[in-house]
Amino acid sequence: MSMRELNLTPELCVDCGKCERNCPNNAIHVNEGIPLFCMHCDPNRAPCLHSCPEGAIEELGGAIIINEDKCIGCGTCTTVCPIGAINIDEVGTAKKCDLCFDKESQACVDSCPTKALTNDIEEIIQERQEKVSEGLVKIQSIMK
Secondary structure, rough: OOOOOEEOOOOHHHOHHHHHOOOOOOOEEOOOOEOOOOOOOOOOOOOHHHOOOOOOOOEEEEEEOOOOOOOOOOOOOHHHHHOOOHHHEEOOOEEOOOOOOOOOHHHHHHHHOOOOOOOHHHHHHHHHHHHHHHHHHOOOOOOO
């Protein structure tokens, strides 16, 4: 399985809420124009993974996921998550972003009209490098 990721460019978010509505886990929430979601901490430092008394939180292909069969809904993970990205659902199971690891594509990325959410970090880097280059050209023209 290839490693998945989810990247945000907050200045592109238009607060439309499509990512929120389309998330199959109800695990992304837009707060003041910023989509909040699990950051999939490094497994060595993921507080939820290390605090779960049942070992229900696991790493799979770069995603920190919740094994619903093991989850007892104790809420320990919701308490230790530094950004509040884990919730207990109506049946008592912890839910969070799992990067749609078991799906063809990521619903939030697919539904984002401005590409504020993307799984292509190289595209973000290239766009930012182009902006820096354009800025340098402008500065050079001013200094001539």
